Amino acid sequence: MAEARGHVPDPQTFGNPETGHFWREAAHGRFVIKRCTACGKHHWYPRSHCPHCGGGETEWVDASGGGTIYSFTILRRGGGKVPAYVTLDEGISVFTNIVDCDPERLSIGQRVTVRFWAEEDGLVVPVFAPES
Ligand SMILES: [Zn+2]
Incomplete structure (x- = not known):
């Protein structure tokens, strides 16, 4: 597992045990989401x-790892990533990035699958790439 030297964790993402589990799983290449055992819905x-x-x-x-692009924003200096909302096959939308893509060819409703992207500081984040 990558060591995040010098990285100050964002309290919004690491500051509580709920999201901490998510990031630990991501570091192992697993994309996990929460489901309610009472009503069965994901969130x-x-x-x-x-x-x-x-x-x-x-x-x-x-998570199944599959989804569709709900919306996206092409940045002039995106560093190879296109910020986007992806609606997972579980029916929930997550804010993420699209990678390994030609930004000009992205479209709303396009199928994408999860990938794992290592930030320079070692943090591994789930991202998505178009299905080939
Ligand atoms: Zn519920």
Whole structure:
């Protein structure tokens, strides 16, 4: 696992045990999301209580890794990444980046699959790439 030397974790992502689990899984190449055991719905971002029914029993499950592009923004200096919202096959939308793509050829509704992108500081983040 990459060591994140000198990296100050963002409290929004590392500051609580719920999201901490997500990042540890990502570091091992696993994309996990939360599902409520009461109503069975998935949600994002990870929370201890279900935003759909308020239930306090949620569990981590492996996401299928597939989804479709809901919206995206082409930045002139995107560094090979295109910020986008992707609607997962589980029905929830996540803010992420599209990689390994020609930005000019992206389209709303396009199929994408999860990839794992190592930031310069060692943080591994789930991103998406067009299905080939
Ligand atoms: Zn629920």
